[in-house]
Amino acid sequence: MKIKSENTSGLLLIHVEGRLDAITSPEFEREAMPMIQQSGEPVLIDFGKLDYISSAGLRTLLILAKEMKKADNALALCCLNEAIMEIFSISGFQTIFSIYPTIEEAVSSLK
Amino acid sequence: MNKYVRNGGLLTCILSGKIDTLNSSVLENEINENMKEGITSIVFDLQEVDYISSTFLRIVIKIVKAVGKENFAITNVQPSVLMVFKIANLTEIVTVGQ
Amino acid sequence: MNKRLAYKLSISILSAVILIFFMILLYNYYISRKLILTNVKENTKNLTSSAINKSEGFFRVIEKITKNISYLICDNDKSENEIKNILSNIVKNNDEICGSCLAYEPYKFKSNIEYFAPYFYKKADTLLYKNLAEDEYNYPAWGWYHNPIEKCKPLWSEPYFDKGGGNELMTTYSVPFYRPNGKTDSLIGVITADVSLKWLQEVVSQVKIFETGFAFLISETGTIITYPDTNYVMKESIFSLAEKFKDPDLKKVGEEMIAGHEDFVPISSALFKGKSWVYYTHLKNNNWSLGFVFPENELYADLYKLNQTLILMAAIGLALLLILIIVISNRVTRPLHALAMIAEGFGTGNFDIDIPPSQSSDEVGSLNKSFVRMQTALKKYIENLKLTTSAKEKIESELKIAREIQMGMIPGKFPAFPGRKEFDIYGFIEPAKEVGGDLYDFFFIDDDRLCFAIGDVSGKGTPAALFMAVTTTIMRAEGQIAGLNTSSIIERMNTYLCNNNEGNLFVTLFLGILNVPTGEVEYVNAGHNKPFVIKSNGVVSELDTSHCIPLGINLNLSHTTNTFKLEKGDTIFLYTDGVSEAFNIHDQQYSIKKISELLLNLANHAPIELIHHIVDDVKAFSHDTEQSDDISVLAIQYYGKQLLKTSPPDYQLVIKNSITNLSSISENITQLCNNWKLTTEVCNRVNLVVEELISNTIFYGYTDTLEHDIILNLMCDKDTISIEIIDDAKEFNPVEQPSTGTNSAITEREIGGMGIHLVKNLTDSFTYHRIGNQNSIKIEIHFNKKQS
Numbered sequence: 001m002k003i004k005s006e007n008t009s010g011l012l013l014i015h016v017e018g019r020l021d022a023i024t025s026p027e028f029e030r031e032a033m034p035m036i037q038q039s040g041e042p043v044l045i046d047f048g049k050l051d052y053i054s055s056a057g058l059r060t061l062l063i064l065a066k067e068m069k070k071a072d073n074a075l076a077l078c079c080l081n082e083a084i085m086e087i088f089s090i091s092g093f094q095t096i097f098s099i100y101p102t103i104e105e106a107v108s109s110l111k
Numbered sequence: 112m113n114k115y116v117r118n119g120g121l122l123t124c125i126l127s128g129k130i131d132t133l134n135s136s137v138l139e140n141e142i143n144e145n146m147k148e149g150i151t152s153i154v155f156d157l158q159e160v161d162y163i164s165s166t167f168l169r170i171v172i173k174i175v176k177a178v179g180k181e182n183f184a185i186t187n188v189q190p191s192v193l194m195v196f197k198i199a200n201l202t203e204i205v206t207v208g209q
Numbered sequence: 210m211n212k213r214l215a216y217k218l219s220i221s222i223l224s225a226v227i228l229i230f231f232m233i234l235l236y237n238y239y240i241s242r243k244l245i246l247t248n249v250k251e252n253t254k255n256l257t258s259s260a261i262n263k264s265e266g267f268f269r270v271i272e273k274i275t276k277n278i279s280y281l282i283c284d285n286d287k288s289e290n291e292i293k294n295i296l297s298n299i300v301k302n303n304d305e306i307c308g309s310c311l312a313y314e315p316y317k318f319k320s321n322i323e324y325f326a327p328y329f330y331k332k333a334d335t336l337l338y339k340n341l342a343e344d345e346y347n348y349p350a351w352g353w354y355h356n357p358i359e360k361c362k363p364l365w366s367e368p369y370f371d372k373g374g375g376n377e378l379m380t381t382y383s384v385p386f387y388r389p390n391g392k393t394d395s396l397i398g399v400i401t402a403d404v405s406l407k408w409l410q411e412v413v414s415q416v417k418i419f420e421t422g423f424a425f426l427i428s429e430t431g432t433i434i435t436y437p438d439t440n441y442v443m444k445e446s447i448f449s450l451a452e453k454f455k456d457p458d459l460k461k462v463g464e465e466m467i468a469g470h471e472d473f474v475p476i477s478s479a480l481f482k483g484k485s486w487v488y489y490t491h492l493k494n495n496n497w498s499l500g501f502v503f504p505e506n507e508l509y510a511d512l513y514k515l516n517q518t519l520i521l522m523a524a525i526g527l528a529l530l531l532i533l534i535i536v537i538s539n540r541v542t543r544p545l546h547a548l549a550m551i552a553e554g555f556g557t558g559n560f561d562i563d564i565p566p567s568q569s570s571d572e573v574g575s576l577n578k579s580f581v582r583m584q585t586a587l588k589k590y591i592e593n594l595k596l597t598t599s600a601k602e603k604i605e606s607e608l609k610i611a612r613e614i615q616m617g618m619i620p621g622k623f624p625a626f627p628g629r630k631e632f633d634i635y636g637f638i639e640p641a642k643e644v645g646g647d648l649y650d651f652f653f654i655d656d657d658r659l660c661f662a663i664g665d666v667s668g669k670g671t672p673a674a675l676f677m678a679v680t681t682t683i684m685r686a687e688g689q690i691a692g693l694n695t696s697s698i699i700e701r702m703n704t705y706l707c708n709n710n711e712g713n714l715f716v717t718l719f720l721g722i723l724n725v726p727t728g729e730v731e732y733v734n735a736g737h738n739k740p741f742v743i744k745s746n747g748v749v750s751e752l753d754t755s756h757c758i759p760l761g762i763n764l765n766l767s768h769t770t771n772t773f774k775l776e777k778g779d780t781i782f783l784y785t786d787g788v789s790e791a792f793n794i795h796d797q798q799y800s801i802k803k804i805s806e807l808l809l810n811l812a813n814h815a816p817i818e819l820i821h822h823i824v825d826d827v828k829a830f831s832h833d834t835e836q837s838d839d840i841s842v843l844a845i846q847y848y849g850k851q852l853l854k855t856s857p858p859d860y861q862l863v864i865k866n867s868i869t870n871l872s873s874i875s876e877n878i879t880q881l882c883n884n885w886k887l888t889t890e891v892c893n894r895v896n897l898v899v900e901e902l903i904s905n906t907i908f909y910g911y912t913d914t915l916e917h918d919i920i921l922n923l924m925c926d927k928d929t930i931s932i933e934i935i936d937d938a939k940e941f942n943p944v945e946q947p948s949t950g951t952n953s954a955i956t957e958r959e960i961g962g963m964g965i966h967l968v969k970n971l972t973d974s975f976t977y978h979r980i981g982n983q984n985s986i987k988i989e990i991h992f993n994k995k996q997s
Contacts, residue, residue, distance in 0.1 A: 021837070022668055022669045022670075022838075025668075052790075054786070054790070054838065055646075055665055055666070055667035055668065055715075055717065055786070056667055056668040056669070058667055058715075058759075059667035059668060059713060059714060059715060062713055062715065062762060063713045066713065089756065090717075090736065090737070090738055090739065090756060091717055091736035091737075091756070091758070091759055092735065092736040092756040092757050092758035092759060093736070093758065093759075095756075095757070095758055095767070096758055096762065096763070129875070131871065131872075131875065131900055132868060132871055132900055132904040133868065133869065133871050133872055161889070161893070162893050162896065162897070164897055164900050164901060164904075164964070164967075165901055165963040165964040165966075165967055166904075168963050169963070190890070191889065191890050191893050194890075195897070195967065198966070198967055198970040198971065199963055199966065199967065
């Protein structure tokens with residue numbers, strides 16, 4: 001799992017690469033949490049290079065979403081591949097999160 | 112009780128009751144005893160038989176193989192017994208008279 | 210180790226030292242040899258010069274005397290007496306001269322005397338006179354007379370033995386003398402001096418070189434004149450000896466000697482008994498040659514002695530060096546050896562060995578210090594390890610207990626509802642870690658409604674397990690309130706889990722309620738994998754469900770309730786993502802597709818078989834990799850509504866595996882059929898089917914001779930007879946047996962296989978399951994239909 005963040009056009013963009021499973025999710029939470037706490041801007045997580053997500057990864061997303069809600073800021077996801085989308089669909093998570101097919105679409109609707 | 116009537120080279124076996132796994136070996140021994148000396152053809156009379164199992168079919172096949180198809184016949188078959196012969200596709204091969 | 214190091218060190222150093230020493234010794238030997246040879250060459254002249262001088266002097270004296278006489282005589286005409294006087298005086302006064310003769314040419318002494326040769330000689334110290342012309346000696350024919358005349362110069366004769374005299378070795382010096390006669394000198398005669406070589410022989414034989422070295426003299430022709438072995442004297446020449454000893458070197462030396470050369474050469478000759486050096490030089494007077502023999506071993510005696518001394522000293526030196534090396538290497542390796550022993554002790558876990566402190570500041574000393582540091586570090590590490598291990602063991606044992614508790618919460622006893630014939634249910638769970646977050650559960654809400662669920666708590670391990678325990682408990686608590694439907698159970702569970710969820714965990718859950726009499730299922734899917742439905746005809750499909758979010762996330766679940774109907778023989782198969790997302794060593798997922806493909810071949814299999822097929826396949830797929838997620842599966846097969854339990858009731862018969870029991874079965878079945886008011890034809894069919902199957906089992910099913918039970922269950926409702934035969938014989942699926950060739954001519958018929966053919970054709974449903982170690986055959990015969 002690799003994580004990388006950048007500030008673009010008034011939002012924090014976090015790129016996640018690799019796997020989000022029981023082993024890597026705590027690490028993801030540890031790294032992403034301070035980023036979103038400090039940003040004060042809407043957050044967009046780019047899953048374009050994410051290969052796999054397990055329930056532990058979903059749980060971490062949920063924790064991040066709650067944190068964002070506290071700060072009254074939006075959290076959105078984008079670029080989910082077919083397999084990841086399937087998991088979001090099975091678990092019903094696509095109803096909890098705003099999911100966009102591309103970064104551009106996400107950016108324009110978050111503004 | 113089974114009766115065996117000999118008329119020259121013809122042996123008529125008048126069988127009765129149920130022919131199942133248990134008593135078929137007894138029947139087989141009886142037939143073998145009566146088939147000695149010059150018996151060339153055999154007729155089974157199943158008037159009194161209301162039940163047969165596959166063991167009886169085996170006996171029939173053995174006898175047909177021994178005396179030849181043209182020297183064997185079964186008569187007076189009841190419907191329930193006939194059904195078994197039909198399922199086993201033996202009506203074509205064995206001369207089944209009623 | 211100690212000895213080995215010392216040994217290696219000694220061997221290598223000693224080898225090097227010995228090599229160097231031998232090179233020096235060899236060099237020294239050759240240089241010394243050369244020096245000695247040069248020395249000897251120079252000394253030889255000194256050593257031999259006296260003998261040469263003496264010899265040459267001897268000859269010179271004789272030559273002078275003889276020549277003087279010739280001058281004396283040729284000057285004047287002397288009378289016979291005067292001549293005799295001169296000759297007698299010469300012989301008398303010169304010890305060396307044993308005889309002297311003055312031999313005249315014919316008529317040269319006196320014109321009237323043809324031959325005249327006065328000769329004085331010593332015999333036993335008396336001086337005797339003889340005129341050689343008087344007897345038949347005929348002196349002009351002798352070599353001593355005519356040789357010098359022919360050569361016109363004085364000559365020394367070859368040595369000879371004087372036969373008349375003392376049998377001594379002699380030589381004669383002959384001088385021709387002339388008288389001036391006008392322009393030319395005219396030859397008058399020859400004057401001779403006989404000389405004994407005894408003195409010369411003595412001089413030469415007295416020469417002694419080292420221990421056994423000697424001198425020898427040879428004549429112009431190579432004849433041996435003096436030699437230590439007197440047998441050779443006059444009898445052998447140097448060439449005959451060379452011939453005798455087959456010694457070409459000696460011949461060469463001889464040739465050089467008579468050619469009048471001088472040299473110092475090495476020679477290995479049997480004559481000189483081994484290796485020797487020979488110095489030879491010729492005598493100026495008469496071309497005779499003197500040889501001096503130097504035995505080589507004596508020549509180099511000092512050198513050999515020196516070398517012996519050197520080797521002895523070297524041996525002592527090497528011995529001292531060896532001792533020194535052993536002592537030093539022992540001193541170096543002893544502490545190393547001690548450290549090795551300590552290290553061995555460490556290896557066996559003994560860290561309390563005292564390491565003796567080392568005072569030395571060399572490498573061994575620093576190694577010693579490192580060892581002390583290592584000991585301390587290891588001791589500390591082992592202690593820490595012990596503490597950690599015991600803590601870990603404690604946790605592990607607690608986890609083990611936790612797992613047992615967790616497993617206890619999940620129904621694990623099968624068959625779960627032995628009294629319920631309408632369906633079969635089987636579940637299996639295997640956590641990835643000691644305790645996991647997967648769950649399944651099933652329980653009756655009331656007589657007809659079976660609540661079943663499968664779920665997956667986010668994450669793994671203890672937190673997931675605890676959340677799973679909470680979920681299971683609440684589900685049971687809520688579910689067992691009769692009258693609730695799936696929707697209200699799910700909602701109540703979600704509310705509880707949301708309100709008591711500090712860890713932000715959630716659980717996906719598929720919750721269903723099966724209406725057992727009708728086969729209808731209502732369910733809610735809260736974010737869980739879609740279950741599969743396997744129809745009895747083999748069609749496999751995913752249960753198309755609408756999802757809501759998992760429980761524990763949001764109070765507003767906005768779920769929907771769905772329904773579907775299980776037909777007889779249908780199976781619903783539920784699983785968690787631990788199955789579909791099991792990874793193999795190539796990091797590939799097992800996938801949902803693979804599950805559905807496998808299920809295609811598992812229609813009409815009992816839930817237990819179906820589940821173990823799937824689990825075995827998943828394990829085979831991901832073997833050699835650590836199980837990445839909990840694996841849970843649950844399957845329910847629906848057999849349809851219960852058979853009529855009212856008049857007449859179900860009938861069960863248990864018989865032993867003996868063929869004689871068939872008659873009692875037949876009687877019982879006939880009795881039952883009468884009770885059920887069935888026609889004889891149907892009764893016969895039932896009897897036939899049962900007899901064929903049970904006799905088959907009894908004849909062929911058992912591999913031992915023990916007693917076995919065969920259970921026969923009979924049920925009847927208004928249009929169907931259901932028969933179940935259960936035995937513990939070896940696995941045999943009669944349904945899959947090929948129908949034997951009932952189309953072939955009777956004379957070619959197989960005797961066997963007809964029974965099963967009959968059964969297949971006399972029944973409306975004929976299924977087989979292997980459950981555990983049991984064969985279960987289920988048969989249905991519809992009796993409202995007429996068999997053709």
